[in-house]
Amino acid sequence: FLIAELVYPGLQVFGVLGILLMIIAIYMAYWQQPYIDFTPYSIVMIIVLVFLSAVLIYSGLEVGRILKLPTPSLRESLIGKHGIARTVVTPRQRGVVLVEGEEWTAYSIDEDIHENEEIVVVDVRGLTLIVRKISE
Known part of the structure; x- marks a missing residue:
């Protein structure tokens, strides 16, 4: 026993x-x-x-x-979420974005994103988000 x-x-x-x-x-x-x-x-x-x-x-x-139910990882739970840029975010310079009510450090994937523009999360690397501007 x-x-x-x-x-x-x-x-x-x-x-x-x-x-x-x-x-x-x-x-x-x-x-x-x-x-x-x-x-x-x-x-x-x-x-x-x-x-x-x-x-x-x-x-x-x-x-x-x-x-025992599987819980989604941070990466899985953030990819595809929408948010707003709090500061300027570029591919070369990190900025701050607001996603799901939390502020995150982020880089843009392809173009400059200005303050208060809507973004979508495309990837997560560590605690840094990779975002793209939502096209209008």
Whole structure:
């Protein structure tokens, strides 16, 4: 079991075994007790606990599934986005552009872009955007 936990750390091997052993221990502790009786109240409590456990397990599995979804990289998320030039941007001189509400350092891909002209991101190199002026 220890090797399995080292390979798959988290609430997988020891967590599941611990829960299973707790259920078995509770069952063995109360199985032959003469003073314990299953009243309607205790049956309702068992049903509620089973339901809540199922909801928690399901939500935990959904969160795990969502966390495993691929997230787009910075490059993928910025290419094709539109923005506005805050300063003059040329192929030789970097400038500042506003894309998605954030200011970025940028170079123009082919022509000079003046302040307040609309741009589109065509590439990302590190933390610098390569932009092109949107033709009217």
